Structures are given as C-alpha cells and as structure tokens.
Amino acid sequence: MARKVAIGFTLVIVGTMLFATALMMRPFGEPPSAMDDYILENTQETTGANNAVSAVVFDWRGYDTLGEATVLFTAVTAVVMLLRRRKDEAPE
Amino acid sequence: MSTIITNAPFIAVAALACVGIYIMLSQRNLIKIVMGITIFEAAVNLFLVSLGYRNDGIAPIFTNATGIHMVLPVPQAMTLTSIVIGVATTAMMLTLIVLIYRHTGETDAKKSRRVKG
Amino acid sequence: MMSKVVRSVARLATPAVLTFGLYVIMHGHVTSGGGFQGGAVFASAAALLLVAFGSERVKEHMKIPALTGIAVSGAVIFIGLGFAGLATTFFYNLFVGSPVFGHVPPFGPAHEDIWTAGVIPLMNIGVALNVVAGLTAIMVVMAIASENKRDGE
Numbered sequence: 001m002a003r004k005v006a007i008g009f010t011l012v013i014v015g016t017m018l019f020a021t022a023l024m025m026r027p028f029g030e031p032p033s034a035m036d037d038y039i040l041e042n043t044q045e046t047t048g049a050n051n052a053v054s055a056v057v058f059d060w061r062g063y064d065t066l067g068e069a070t071v072l073f074t075a076v077t078a079v080v081m082l083l084r085r086r087k088d089e090a091p092e
Numbered sequence: 093m094s095t096i097i098t099n100a101p102f103i104a105v106a107a108l109a110c111v112g113i114y115i116m117l118s119q120r121n122l123i124k125i126v127m128g129i130t131i132f133e134a135a136v137n138l139f140l141v142s143l144g145y146r147n148d149g150i151a152p153i154f155t156n157a158t159g160i161h162m163v164l165p166v167p168q169a170m171t172l173t174s175i176v177i178g179v180a181t182t183a184m185m186l187t188l189i190v191l192i193y194r195h196t197g198e199t200d201a202k203k204s205r206r207v208k209g
Numbered sequence: 210m211m212s213k214v215v216r217s218v219a220r221l222a223t224p225a226v227l228t229f230g231l232y233v234i235m236h237g238h239v240t241s242g243g244g245f246q247g248g249a250v251f252a253s254a255a256a257l258l259l260v261a262f263g264s265e266r267v268k269e270h271m272k273i274p275a276l277t278g279i280a281v282s283g284a285v286i287f288i289g290l291g292f293a294g295l296a297t298t299f300f301y302n303l304f305v306g307s308p309v310f311g312h313v314p315p316f317g318p319a320h321e322d323i324w325t326a327g328v329i330p331l332m333n334i335g336v337a338l339n340v341v342a343g344l345t346a347i348m349v350v351m352a353i354a355s356e357n358k359r360d361g362e
Contacts, residue, residue, distance in 0.1 A: 007114070007117050007118055010113075010117065011110065011113065011114055011117075014110065014113055015106075015110045018105075018106035018109055018110060019103065019106045021102075021106070022099060022102035022103045022105065022106040023095055023096070023099060023102075023103070025099060025102050027095075027098055027099065028098055028099050028100070028101060028102065028142065028145065029098075029145055029146060029147040030146070030147070031143060031144060031145070031146065031164060033146070033164055035166065036144075036164040036165065036166055039165065039166065040152065040160075040162060040165070041316065043154075044154060044313070044314050044315065044316050044319070045313060045315075045316065046302075046305075047302055047305065047326060047327060047329070048302075048305045048311070048312065048313045048314065048325050048326050048327050049238050049325060049326035049327070049329055050153065050154040050155045050238065050239055050314060050319050050321075050322070050325055050326070051152075051153050051154070051155070051237070051238050051239060051240065051241070051243075051326075052152040052153065052154070052162070052165040053152055053153070053165045053168050053169060053241075053243075054237050054238050054243050054326070054329055054333075055165075055238075055326070055329065056165045056166055056168075056169040057169045057172060057243065058328075058329050058332050058333075059300070059302055059329065061166070061169060062291070062300040063300070064169070064170075064173055065173070065336070066287075066288070066291065066300075067173075068173045068176050068177060069284060069287060069336060069339055071176075071177055071180050072176055072177075072179075072180050072339065072340065072343055073280065073284055073339065073343065074180075075180035075181075075183055075184055075343075075347075076180075076183075076277075076280060076342075076343040076346055076347060077277075078184060078187075079183055079184065079187045079346075079347050079350060079351075080273060080277065080346055080347075080350050082187050082188075082191060083187060083190065083191075083350045083351065083353070083354040085353075085354070151241070153240060153241065154314070154317070154318055154319050155239055155240055155318075155319055155320070155321050156318065156319075156320070156321065157318040157319075158318070159318075160317060160318070172245055172246075175245075176245055176340075179344075183347050186351070187351070190351070190354055190355065
C-alpha cells in the first residue's frame with residue numbers, strides 16, 4: 001500500500017512539472033533559426049548535396065556521426081562477446 | 093485554451109513521458125521495465141523532432157522542391173543519432189536480461205537480486 | 210519454423226525488401242534516406258527470415274565471423290574517408306568539383322542528379338555496411354542464445 005502511495009505521489013509531481021512545461025513553451029512552429037538559415041542557404045555550394053539532412057548528418061556535423069558509429073559498433077561487439085557459448089561448460 | 097491546441101505535440105510528449113515513468117516504477121518483470129524505458133526514449137525523440145517545425149514549411153530537400161521555405165534540418169539529424177543510440181542501449185539491456193535468466197532462473201526484479209559467485 | 214504459407218510468402222517477399230533497402234541506401238544524397246535508414250530496412254529482411262524459418266536453418270548461412278568482418282570493413286571505410294582530406298581539415302569534402310561525384314547544383318529547387326554531393330554517397334555505403342552487419346549479428350546471436358535445448362536440461 002505504501003508503495004502505491006509513493007508511486008502516485010511521484011507521478012503527480014513529475015506529471016505536473018511536465019505538463020506545465022509543455023504549456024509554457026515557445027509556440028509550436030516559430031523556432032529560432034539563425035544557424036539553420038545559414039545552413040540551408042550554403043548547403044548546395046559548399047557540399048554540393050541536394051539533401052540538406054544528409055549534408056548535415058555527414059558534413060556539417062560529421063563528428064556526431066562518428067561518435068554514433070562507434071557506439072553502435074561497441075554495442076554489437078559487447079553483445080556478441082557476452083552471449084558466447086563455450087563448448088566445455090556445464091549444462092545449465 | 094488556444095495554447096493547448098497550438099502546443100499539442102508538446103502535450104503529447106508530456107503524456108508519453110508520464111506513461112513511460114509509470115511503467116518503469118510499477119512493473120516487476122524485467123522485460124516490462126525495458127519496454128517502459130523504450131517508451132520514454134520515444135517521447136524524447138518526438139520532442140526533438142517537433143522542435144524544428146516552421147509553419148507551412150516543406151521537407152528540407154532541394155530535389156523537385158516547390159519552394160524554399162523549409163523546416164529546420166538540424167533537429168532531424170540529432171534525432172537520427174538518438175534513435176540509433178536507443179537501439180544500442182536496448183540491445184545491451186536485453187542481453188543482460190538473458191544472462192540474468194541463465195544465472196538465476198528468474199525474471200522478477202525482486203527475486204533476482206542475489207547474484208552469487 | 211512456421212507454417213508453409215508463411216514460409217512461401219517470406220521467400221517471395223525477401224528480394225523485394227532487399228531491393229528497397231538498397232534503393233534507400235544508394236539514393237541518400239538525392240532524396241530522403243541514407244545509410245542508417247537503409248541499413249535498418251535491409252536488416253529487417255534478416256529478421257523476417259529468422260522468424261519464418263527458425264534459427265536452426267538460418268544460423269548455418271549467416272556466420273558470426275563473416276558478419277563482424279563486414280561491420281569492421283564498413284567502419285574502416287567511414288573513418289578512412291574522414292582521413293582522406295586531412296590536408297585541409299578532418300572530414301573535408303574533397304570530391305566537390307572533381308570528376309567523381311562532383312556536380313555542384315545552383316541554389317534553389319533542382320533536378321534529380323545522382324552524381325552530386327562529393328564524398329557523401331561513399332560514406333553512406335560505409336555506414337550502411339556497419340549497420341546491416343551489426344543489427345544482423347545482434348539478432349542471430351540472440352536467436353541462438355534462446356534456443357530450446359534438446360538433451361535434458
């Protein structure tokens with residue numbers, strides 16, 4: 001019973017904070033866009049790409065893609081290493 | 093009242109986040125806790141994408157475009173990275189659940205607390 | 210191993226899914242798509258085969274050392290292209306204006322031209338190899354780890 005009260009109390013506090021933030025935010029559809037205006041104007045002559053999202057992912061912010069490829073590769077290596085089955089272990 | 097209609101995506105983000113937190117706190121099966129974490133990550137990705145919308149904008153692709161008033165491309169690139177990192181984290185969590193099941197035979201969060209030797 | 214209807218439909222649907230995934234990967238710099246999106250579509254064909262045919266038949270054709278070899282070569286291609294323009298900066302787009310993928314479109318709406326965007330299509334291929342091999346390796350390893358044992362556990 002105490003556990004349900006604690007969960008309800010936490011949820012009320014967190015829910016109030018989240019919904020109040022959602023109502024007090026900047027109006028949807030009018031973002032500040034100084035950096036993105038510069039990127040949209042100069043993409044086709046700097047990178048030569050017609051797709052602005054691919055140019056942002058691989059050229060204007062290529063370091064983030066490098067970090068993400070590293071994270072994915074590390075996760076795959078860890079999963080393959082953890083679920084290995086040795087041939088001489090006792091039956092589980 | 094008109095703020096609720098205008099800011100509807102942000103209210104959807106808040107509702108999804110509350111659902112995710114409730115699942116994480118109240119369930120005892122380990123796989124259901126992982127589902128709650130995945131729902132919370134989906135709420136965060138929706139928030140990132142909906143920050144970059146401009147009124148009456150088209151997709152930021154210049155091939156056969158109908159104008160040059162476009163939505164912002166940088167939040168879409170950030171969301172791509174976030175989705176891939178979410179997939180990597182979920183794979184690691186599920187692997188640890190398989191190992192816990194092999195070691196203790198339980199998938200209950202309370203009963204699988206003692207990991208001996 | 211599921212029923213015969215499911216297996217036949219999986220056999221018919223897999224080439225279509227693979228072709229669509231390859232289209233999304235290769236056209237990443239012209240229209241929507243790219244390495245990550247196309248890689249996920251390509252790896253969903255492996256998921257379809259694992260569910261329809263069972264892990265015992267699939268694991269003889271998709272071996273783990275080959276999959277990790279493909280993932281490593283994809284990552285090496287991606288990082289090698291980052292180092293290739295090191296005379297200016299790291300990750301410099303050095304193919305813009307040169308005969309390889311070198312058209313530069315003027316500002317504004319453009320026609321479809323696949324020979325644009327410099328070093329980006331090659332990076333797409335590298336990332337796609339990494340993602341395809343990684344996701345397939347995760348799925349095959351987890352399917353092997355959750356098989357039912359036959360010899361009295």
